[in-house]
Amino acid sequence: MSPTVSPSPAGKKNGAPIWRRQLPWIGLGLLVALIAFGLWPRAVSVESAIVTRGPLLVTVDEQGMTRVKNRYLVSAPVAGQLRRIDWKAGAPVEAGKTVLAVLETNGADFLDARSQAQAEARVHAAEAAREAAAAQRARAGASAKMFSADFDRLKDLFGKKVLSQQEFEVAQMRADTAAQEMRAAEFSLQVAEFELQQARALLVRGQPGGGAEPLVITSPVNGKILRVLQESSRVVPAGFALLEVGDPTDLEVRIEVLSRDGVAIKPGARVILEQWGGPEPLQARVRLVEPSAFTKISALGVEEQRVYVVADFTDPIEKRPTLGDSYRVEARVVIWENASALHAPAGSLFQRGGGWQSFVIEGSRARLRSVKVGRSNGVETEILDGLADGTRVVVYPGDKVSDGGRVEPLVVNAR
Numbered sequence: 001m002s003p004t005v006s007p008s009p010a011g012k013k014n015g016a017p018i019w020r021r022q023l024p025w026i027g028l029g030l031l032v033a034l035i036a037f038g039l040w041p042r043a044v045s046v047e048s049a050i051v052t053r054g055p056l057l058v059t060v061d062e063q064g065m066t067r068v069k070n071r072y073l074v075s076a077p078v079a080g081q082l083r084r085i086d087w088k089a090g091a092p093v094e095a096g097k098t099v100l101a102v103l104e105t106n107g108a109d110f111l112d113a114r115s116q117a118q119a120e121a122r123v124h125a126a127e128a129a130r131e132a133a134a135a136q137r138a139r140a141g142a143s144a145k146m147f148s149a150d151f152d153r154l155k156d157l158f159g160k161k162v163l164s165q166q167e168f169e170v171a172q173m174r175a176d177t178a179a180q181e182m183r184a185a186e187f188s189l190q191v192a193e194f195e196l197q198q199a200r201a202l203l204v205r206g207q208p209g210g211g212a213e214p215l216v217i218t219s220p221v222n223g224k225i226l227r228v229l230q231e232s233s234r235v236v237p238a239g240f241a242l243l244e245v246g247d248p249t250d251l252e253v254r255i256e257v258l259s260r261d262g263v264a265i266k267p268g269a270r271v272i273l274e275q276w277g278g279p280e281p282l283q284a285r286v287r288l289v290e291p292s293a294f295t296k297i298s299a300l301g302v303e304e305q306r307v308y309v310v311a312d313f314t315d316p317i318e319k320r321p322t323l324g325d326s327y328r329v330e331a332r333v334v335i336w337e338n339a340s341a342l343h344a345p346a347g348s349l350f351q352r353g354g355g356w357q358s359f360v361i362e363g364s365r366a367r368l369r370s371v372k373v374g375r376s377n378g379v380e381t382e383i384l385d386g387l388a389d390g391t392r393v394v395v396y397p398g399d400k401v402s403d404g405g406r407v408e409p410l411v412v413n414a415r
Contacts, residue, residue, distance in 0.1 A: 043408040047395040048361055049345045051387045056341035057334055058377045060265065064255035064273070064311075064331040066323060069180075070187035071246035072220050076236045077198055080105040080215065084233040085242065089226060093219035093245055095190050096197070100225075101242050103215040126196040133185070133192035140185035144178040151175035165339075172314075173268040173285055180287070180312050183250060187221060194220030223247035226325060248324050249317050253284055255309040255331045259293045262307040264335045271311045275330040282320055284311040286333065309333060336375050343380040348393040349373060358387065359394040359401055361409065366394055368403040 076082065080103035087100065154171045157163040201215070227244040230236065253273065257265070271284040286309055293307040311331070313320070348358050349371060356373050359366040374382030387393065392409075394401060401407060 043364060043406040044366075044398075044400045045410040046359075046361075046366075046397065046401060046407045048392050048409040049348060049395050051342065051344045051383060051389060051391045051393060053340055053342045053389050055339050056337065056343045056375070056377070056380055056382055057332075058336040058375050059272070059332040059334050060257055060261045061330070061332050062255050062257045062261075064253045064329045066251045066253055066325060066327045066329065068226065068246040068248055068325045069250045069252050070184060070221070071226060071244055072191055072194075073241055074100055074217060074220065074243045074245060076101075076103060076238060076240045076242060077217075078103065078105055078215065079236065079238045082230065082234055082236045082240075082242070083214075085228055085231050087225050087228055087243065089224075089228060091225045093221075093223060093225060095194070095220060095222045096218050098219040099216055100219055100245075101217045103217065103236075105215055123196070123199045126192070126199040130189070130192040130196050133189040137182075137185040137189045140178070140182045144175075144182040147171075147175045147178040169270075170268065176285060176312060176314060177287060187247075190221045194218075217242070219245055221245060221247070246325075251313060251320075251323065251325070252287070253311045253313070253329060253331060255311065255333065256296075256306050257309055257333070259305040259307050261333075261335075262289050262293070262309060265289050265309055265333055266335075270334040270337075272332040272334070273329045274332065276320075276323060276327065278320065278323075280319070282323075282329075283314045284331075285314055286311045338375075338382070341374075342383045342387070342389060344383050344387060344393055345395050346376055346379055346381045347396045349381055350397070356386075359397050359403075359407075360387070361392045361394060361407060364406050364408070366397070366401050366403065366405050366407045 083102040083104065085101055092098075093100070151171045151174070154163055154168060158165075158168040198217075223246050225243055226246050226248065229241045229243060236242075253271070255271070265286060267286050267288065269286040271286060273282040273284055276282060288310040290308045290310070293305045296304050296306050298304050311333075344358070349356050350358070356371045358369050358371050360369050361367075369386050371386035372384040374384045376382065394407065
């Protein structure tokens with residue numbers, strides 16, 4: 001009798017399930033897949049920005065200091081006993097009327113024959129200086145009137161898009177400069193008249209019996225007292241400084257820049273004044289780049305050649321009512337600007353092989369592009385060729401970014 005063979009359960013071979021026999025192969029396949037996934041090149045996280053078209057400024061950024069344009073140092077014309085000065089800084093004064101100081105000379109200003117001749121010569125010199133100041137004021141007034149009328153005509157042409165921006169700004173600079181020269185000429189005339197009055201008064205007091213009364217010193221100009229240099233009563237010699245007066249609203253800015261930067265700054269350049277204490281930046285224009293530089297030791301102990309740049313405010317006094325003399329400001333002198341420049345972040349550009357290049361993001365890949373650049377302010381760089389408006393570029397690409405490599409924008413700067 002032959003033995004009975006029972007059939008094997010379904011899914012078994014040689015008494016073992018089929019899936020259990022295939023388990024090693026499944027594990028091997030998973031291991032290969034994991035190795036492939038680990039070795040597969042991943043996308044590099046990068047910061048990106050978009051190339052845009054808009055205003056671009058190249059500036060020289062330095063600290064500046066405000067100062068009163070026209071100031072006058074009132075000093076004792078002769079030796080004597082000075083009475084106490086009760087004035088305080090900020091007090092308003094009027095030319096020829098406000099008494100600043102009183103000197104008790106007690107006849108000490110009596111003149112001998114030689115001093116008399118010198119006093120008469122000083123009177124004649126003061127008269128000549130006054131005539132010269134009056135002629136200068138007339139000249140400055142005529143120039144201011146002409147440039148103001150010229151600016152009004154060009155303003156209409158600029159509104160009709162007939163005149164360029166540069167020509168309009170040059171005309172505006174000429175009108176502003178002429179107005180400032182007119183104010184300076186007015187101040188010089190006031191000072192010349194004061195000097196003439198003082199010279200005549202000393203000549204009269206030098207005569208016998210002319211010095212019995214105290215010598216009264218009045219304000220030479222309209223404005224305010226800036227500083228009181230000698231307040232207490234004391235004996236002062238001739239020429240001793242007493243007070244400083246001027247107009248604190250008639251300010252200018254003196255900016256200290258490196259001499260190599262001063263070469264690029266031209267009269268008429270726009271100046272943006274920031275961090276002066278007000279809510280909005282102030283506007284000014286360069287009037288003068290001083291021709292002589294000076295040596296200064298920096299905080300790091302390095303010798304630097306620096307030069308002063310003098311700028312006039314163009315904003316009205318209403319925008320800076322509390323700004324005074326010797327106040328600190330942060331100045332940005334514009335040496336180049338373009339209202340419609342194609343620019344990209346400076347961090348997206350790098351030099352390779354003697355030229356400038358940048359990585360452009362196309363889809364999820366980085367593509368290397370050769371770029372021709374123009375001006376740069378350290379943050380943004382002008383693009384002359386190689387990139388188009390709206391192109392997304394990689395900012396600060398690292399060593400992991402390569403041509404054709406996969407990238408993933410980490411921070412998107414739409415700007």
